Amino acid sequence: MSSIITLTTDFGLYDGYVGAMKGVILGINSNVSIVDLSHEIPPQDIQEAAYLLWTSYRFFPRGTIHVAVVDPGVGTERPAIIVDIGDQRFVGPDNGIFAYIYQDFPGATVTYITNRSYCLPQLSRTFHGRDVFAPVAAHLSRGTKRSEFGPELSTPVRGEVSSALVTRDYIKGQVVHVDRFGNAITNISESQFLRITGGQSFRIEFKDMYVDCINDTYGDVTAGETLAVMGSAGMLEISVNGGNAAHSLGLDRTTPISVVIE
Amino acid sequence: MSSIITLTTDFGLYDGYVGAMKGVILGINSNVSIVDLSHEIPPQDIQEAAYLLWTSYRFFPRGTIHVAVVDPGVGTERPAIIVDIGDQRFVGPDNGIFAYIYQDFPGATVTYITNRSYCLPQLSRTFHGRDVFAPVAAHLSRGTKRSEFGPELSTPVRGEVSSALVTRDYIKGQVVHVDRFGNAITNISESQFLRITGGQSFRIEFKDMYVDCINDTYGDVTAGETLAVMGSAGMLEISVNGGNAAHSLGLDRTTPISVVIE
Amino acid sequence: MSSIITLTTDFGLYDGYVGAMKGVILGINSNVSIVDLSHEIPPQDIQEAAYLLWTSYRFFPRGTIHVAVVDPGVGTERPAIIVDIGDQRFVGPDNGIFAYIYQDFPGATVTYITNRSYCLPQLSRTFHGRDVFAPVAAHLSRGTKRSEFGPELSTPVRGEVSSALVTRDYIKGQVVHVDRFGNAITNISESQFLRITGGQSFRIEFKDMYVDCINDTYGDVTAGETLAVMGSAGMLEISVNGGNAAHSLGLDRTTPISVVIE
Numbered sequence: 001m002s003s004i005i006t007l008t009t010d011f012g013l014y015d016g017y018v019g020a021m022k023g024v025i026l027g028i029n030s031n032v033s034i035v036d037l038s039h040e041i042p043p044q045d046i047q048e049a050a051y052l053l054w055t056s057y058r059f060f061p062r063g064t065i066h067v068a069v070v071d072p073g074v075g076t077e078r079p080a081i082i083v084d085i086g087d088q089r090f091v092g093p094d095n096g097i098f099a100y101i102y103q104d105f106p107g108a109t110v111t112y113i114t115n116r117s118y119c120l121p122q123l124s125r126t127f128h129g130r131d132v133f134a135p136v137a138a139h140l141s142r143g144t145k146r147s148e149f150g151p152e153l154s155t156p157v158r159g160e161v162s163s164a165l166v167t168r169d170y171i172k173g174q175v176v177h178v179d180r181f182g183n184a185i186t187n188i189s190e191s192q193f194l195r196i197t198g199g200q201s202f203r204i205e206f207k208d209m210y211v212d213c214i215n216d217t218y219g220d221v222t223a224g225e226t227l228a229v230m231g232s233a234g235m236l237e238i239s240v241n242g243g244n245a246a247h248s249l250g251l252d253r254t255t256p257i258s259v260v261i262e
Numbered sequence: 263m264s265s266i267i268t269l270t271t272d273f274g275l276y277d278g279y280v281g282a283m284k285g286v287i288l289g290i291n292s293n294v295s296i297v298d299l300s301h302e303i304p305p306q307d308i309q310e311a312a313y314l315l316w317t318s319y320r321f322f323p324r325g326t327i328h329v330a331v332v333d334p335g336v337g338t339e340r341p342a343i344i345v346d347i348g349d350q351r352f353v354g355p356d357n358g359i360f361a362y363i364y365q366d367f368p369g370a371t372v373t374y375i376t377n378r379s380y381c382l383p384q385l386s387r388t389f390h391g392r393d394v395f396a397p398v399a400a401h402l403s404r405g406t407k408r409s410e411f412g413p414e415l416s417t418p419v420r421g422e423v424s425s426a427l428v429t430r431d432y433i434k435g436q437v438v439h440v441d442r443f444g445n446a447i448t449n450i451s452e453s454q455f456l457r458i459t460g461g462q463s464f465r466i467e468f469k470d471m472y473v474d475c476i477n478d479t480y481g482d483v484t485a486g487e488t489l490a491v492m493g494s495a496g497m498l499e500i501s502v503n504g505g506n507a508a509h510s511l512g513l514d515r516t517t518p519i520s521v522v523i524e
Numbered sequence: 525m526s527s528i529i530t531l532t533t534d535f536g537l538y539d540g541y542v543g544a545m546k547g548v549i550l551g552i553n554s555n556v557s558i559v560d561l562s563h564e565i566p567p568q569d570i571q572e573a574a575y576l577l578w579t580s581y582r583f584f585p586r587g588t589i590h591v592a593v594v595d596p597g598v599g600t601e602r603p604a605i606i607v608d609i610g611d612q613r614f615v616g617p618d619n620g621i622f623a624y625i626y627q628d629f630p631g632a633t634v635t636y637i638t639n640r641s642y643c644l645p646q647l648s649r650t651f652h653g654r655d656v657f658a659p660v661a662a663h664l665s666r667g668t669k670r671s672e673f674g675p676e677l678s679t680p681v682r683g684e685v686s687s688a689l690v691t692r693d694y695i696k697g698q699v700v701h702v703d704r705f706g707n708a709i710t711n712i713s714e715s716q717f718l719r720i721t722g723g724q725s726f727r728i729e730f731k732d733m734y735v736d737c738i739n740d741t742y743g744d745v746t747a748g749e750t751l752a753v754m755g756s757a758g759m760l761e762i763s764v765n766g767g768n769a770a771h772s773l774g775l776d777r778t779t780p781i782s783v784v785i786e
Contacts, residue, residue, distance in 0.1 A: 004550055006543060012442035013275070013537070016318035017494075019268060019299035026266055026295055027323035033550055034297075035558075037543035043443050044504060056540035059654065061551035072504060075479030125479040127494030130321065180536035181567050217599030217649040232541075232651030242568060242596060274704035275537070278580035279756075281530060281561035288528055288557055289585035296559075305705050306766060334766060337741025387741040389756030392583065 003032045003141045004060060008053050008068040009129060010041040017127070021067075021134040024120065028138035037066075044072045046097050050159060051177055054100035055233045057088060067129075067137045068092040075125030080113040080132050081153060084146055091137045093128070096159020103161050114150035162187045171196060171259040173236070175251050182244025184251040188236040193259060201262040204228050206238060206255060212262075218242070265294045265403050266322060270315050270330040271391060272303040279389070283329075283396040286382065290400035299328075306334045308359050312421060313439055316362035317495045319350060329391075329399045330354040337387030342375040342394050343415060346408055353399045355390070358421020365423050376412035424449045433458060433521040435498070437513050444506025446513040450498040455521060463524040466490050468500060468517060474524075480504070527556045527665045528584060532577050532592040533653060534565040541651070545591075545658040548644065552662035561590075568596045570621050572777075574683060575701055578624035579757045581612060591653075591661045592616040599649030604637040604656050605677060608670055615661045617652070620683020627685050638674035686711045695720060695783040697760070699775050706768025708775040712760040717783060725786040728752050730762060730779060742766070
């Protein structure tokens with residue numbers, strides 16, 4: 001059985017917080033491979049963590065356990081949970097961080113972690129990443145059954161998935177993530193796009209600009225030119241070849257983007 | 263036997279320095295798990311490395327070897343050492359980087375690494391992280407005895423531990439670390455705090471402000487409000503719920519913090 | 525057989541891109557150790573990636589596979605390649621990123637990856653790090669023969685290696701890398717330096733300054749003083765003890781540096 005635990009947090013890499021989580025995990029299961037997804041989530045930005053987790057989890061093998069900790073309510077009454085989608089599991093706070101997972105797997109089983117014997121004996125109230133989520137994930141990776149951790153939670157916090165509005169003539173979406181290269185990734189999927197355009201002329205509109213074709217990849221246009229591609233997460237993306245679209249076009253995580261049939 | 267090596271350095275993640283250390287370690291012991299504690303220590307900031315190492319090492323299992331390299335004197339006469347506290351070991355320069363370890367384990371055994379056969383054959387004078395500390399840690403992890411590396415060092419550089427002044431009526435401490443969230447962590451421990459307050463009214467004073475209670479966690483106050491908690495390292499911490507206390511209150515690593523009985 | 529895969533990219537650590545690559549690798553070979561060399565290469569900066577790879581690869585054991593992805597031409601006709609130097613292999617785009625490897629091993633065998641069965645089934649055109657290079661490296665680490673991936677490529681893009689001009693009386697070189705500490709590392713090697721200086725007096729000139737001796741290490745001069753050392757990559761380096769030479773002396777990656785016999 002594959003034993004991989006991934007970590008997604010807003011802890012940064014400066015403090016020793018992520019290291020302490022790994023120490024706890026390896027102390028319980030020394031045979032696990034720990035993979036960092038991102039620790040640079042802006043502090044308390046649950047939505048960004050939810051999005052980044054979604055773009056990555058599909059590329060991990062069966063059995064992978066994903067720990068996600070962006071947890072402004074740490075130590076309050078918000079439950080700690082395990083989300084089981086069948087061949088992968090997720091561990092974190094019940095605050096919407098698994099919004100995209102629930103969307104992909106509406107029938108996911110959610111467990112409320114109430115059994116303290118799987119947490120660190122000295123349970124702090126400000127660092128559940130280290131004291132709850134890390135040890136629970138490690139015990140899961142050793143084969144402890146989900147039901148040992150606590151009862152099912154029937155109404156978890158579903159959280160927010162940014163969805164585009166799709167009609168017959170247009171799609172109204174928005175930028176949901178700007179990556180390191182300045183690519184502005186939208187919430188408009190390839191299938192949504194194809195459904196309304198299919199062979200017809202279209203314009204992808206944002207700010208006071210537009211693009212009227214989809215390119216296959218960045219290098220298909222000349223350097224410095226703006227283009228639209230279906231990016232690596234399967235979503236429509238506005239880019240500048242060899243440049244930073246977000247900076248040069250003034251796009252950020254809330255910028256509206258529309259697709260309009262001409 | 264658990265084979266974990268942690269790394270704490272001021273090398274950053276931009277250059278390939280940390281990667282080269284890992285290559286050396288894995289070339290000697292391919293079965294080791296390498297965990298990064300932090301590589302973002304400010305250049306030459308031995309005190310910060312000493313502090314971060316202290317907050318993390320306790321969460322690692324028996325047998326873990328911690329390599330810490332903030333080493334302004336690299337290549338000079340300062341010894342390279344192994345500090346053995348019984349169930350964990352530390353490898354690095356003898357410059358005070360293990361100050362907190364010596365405080366926790368006054369009887370720790372210190373070995374002066376003089377046996378060059380455990381270093382890389384081509385020993386540079388500017389990168390002992392790669393050429394001395396990495397291979398020594400890897401050999402330790404394979405079971406090489408401490409005494410093989412060199413003689414005992416009876417008077418290592420103890421270094422500096424920032425300590426609060428505790429009297430019957432007050433504690434005079436200071437901020438010793440500001441974390442990614444802007445939490446200002448002090449050198450006042452929970453036990454010191456309880457010893458002088460025990461049931462009485464108190465004020466925690468800093469700059470021209472004060473807090474007169476301890477909260478359990480950030481979410482116990484409204485967003486934007488200043489609070490004091492006993493943080494995840496067991497130390498008194500000034501925070502702003504959902505905000506950055508250091509930025510908004512003007513706290514940094516030297517700001518004095520006092521606890522006063524009213 | 526050692527199973528190490530290193531990663532050098534311009535993907536940064538903010539997005540989940542690197543994590544997705546690791547998920548793909550571990551899904552194919554769960555027994556591999558993955559080591560990050562750097563993910564902070566400036567976007568599209570092939571030269572910097574080539575240089576950093578060169579300073580690190582020699583410290584990895586036989587059998588290591590190095591994946592390097594700085595790939596402005598992703599999804600265009602540029603080949604994906606495997607470079608085999610005998611005891612290590614390199615996987616990445618054919619765009620000059622392996623320039624220093626070709627210089628060290630002029631007889632390296634280059635394979636053009638044409639067999640799509642070793643790529644992810646859903647092959648994006650914008651993220652070959654995840655869809656091509658990661659799975660190819662993982663299959664290589666499992667023992668798949670080089671010839672299975674495609675035919676030999678006889679004329680790969682050699683790329684650019686920054687070389688110093690060496691005459692009998694002087695060397696004209698330049699800064700090729702500024703590290704985290706602000707050390708300005710040049711393209712002048714120790715052997716080039718010794719060849720022309722021999723026992724004679726010399727000046728190392730840059731901007732309107734010069735240094736007339738080589739120190740063994742930073743701490744050999746007083747704090748704040750400028751010095752020249754033969755750094756950990758075996759190259760002449762301009763440093764400031766306890767300071768940042770690049771900032772304080774105004775050196776960057778193109779600054780000319782000369783060695784002149786007096």
